[in-house]
Amino acid sequence: MIPGHVSRRGFLEIAGIATAATAVGLVPSPRPAFAAALTKAQRDQMTPDDIIALMKKGNERFRLGQESPHDYLAQQRASASGQYPAAVILSCIDSRAPAETIMDLGIGDCFNARVAGNIANDDLIGSLEFACEVAGAKVVLVMGHTACGAIKGAIDQVKLGQLTGLLAKIRPAVEQTRYEGERSAKNYAFVDAVARTNVRLTVDEIRRRSAILAGLEAASRLKMAGAMYDLQTGVVDFLS
Numbered sequence: 001m002i003p004g005h006v007s008r009r010g011f012l013e014i015a016g017i018a019t020a021a022t023a024v025g026l027v028p029s030p031r032p033a034f035a036a037a038l039t040k041a042q043r044d045q046m047t048p049d050d051i052i053a054l055m056k057k058g059n060e061r062f063r064l065g066q067e068s069p070h071d072y073l074a075q076q077r078a079s080a081s082g083q084y085p086a087a088v089i090l091s092c093i094d095s096r097a098p099a100e101t102i103m104d105l106g107i108g109d110c111f112n113a114r115v116a117g118n119i120a121n122d123d124l125i126g127s128l129e130f131a132c133e134v135a136g137a138k139v140v141l142v143m144g145h146t147a148c149g150a151i152k153g154a155i156d157q158v159k160l161g162q163l164t165g166l167l168a169k170i171r172p173a174v175e176q177t178r179y180e181g182e183r184s185a186k187n188y189a190f191v192d193a194v195a196r197t198n199v200r201l202t203v204d205e206i207r208r209r210s211a212i213l214a215g216l217e218a219a220s221r222l223k224m225a226g227a228m229y230d231l232q233t234g235v236v237d238f239l240s
């Protein structure tokens with residue numbers, strides 16, 4: 001076996017957690033380190049910045065084709081009696097943008113709320129509040145992606161059943177995107193610019209509409225961040 005594949009990478013890797021945890025007996029033995037899901041102690045040890053750094057590293061592994069050798073059955077068993085996810089991701093339903101896969105995360109590592117165009121509404125914000133205030137996640141990541149069909153639909157003002165109302169929630173991003181050039185759904189540069197604006201507006205909206213999450217962030221117990229996933233390159237670009 002390749003030495004680098006012995007320990008489970010992913011969230012257990014940060015700041016020598018796997019090593020430190022083993023030293024103080026937090027990783028159940030004799031179960032191999034890679035098999036375990038996050039424990040409360042391991043999650044609590046990480047800062048929001050640590051968690052974001054891990055997501056970036058996980059995306060790097062994904063891009064290099066060096067994903068962790070996930071033992072999903074072991075992760076399922078280890079997490080069945082309790083979960084201590086480090087983050088909650090709000091991302092699009094697009095089949096090509098599965099957050100856990102593109103950031104090389106395992107079972108129990110993160111909550112994932114998915115809705116077309118990664119918009120926020122009361123139900124989604126309630127889900128984020130559960131993830132952070134009740135279950136202890138420390139990062140809220142809103143992740144949009146390139147060539148997003150929902151963004152194109154919002155630009156074109158598509159009317160289709162219940163989708164109409166959803167796309168209306170993306171319209172402010174269309175209107176607030178400054179762009180010199182063709183402002184149409186056929187122009188992918190414009191579509192992606194709107195998707196970025198939409199991510200920023202969604203993060204702002206979550207802060208504005210959730211006193212709970214804004215309070216956690218003000219107390220430095222939580223970080224809210226935005227990111228864009230590029231379907232062509234596989235890069236998850238964290239917006240500053």
Ligand SMILES: [Zn+2]
Nearest residue numbers: 092094148149
């Ligand atoms: Zn999409």
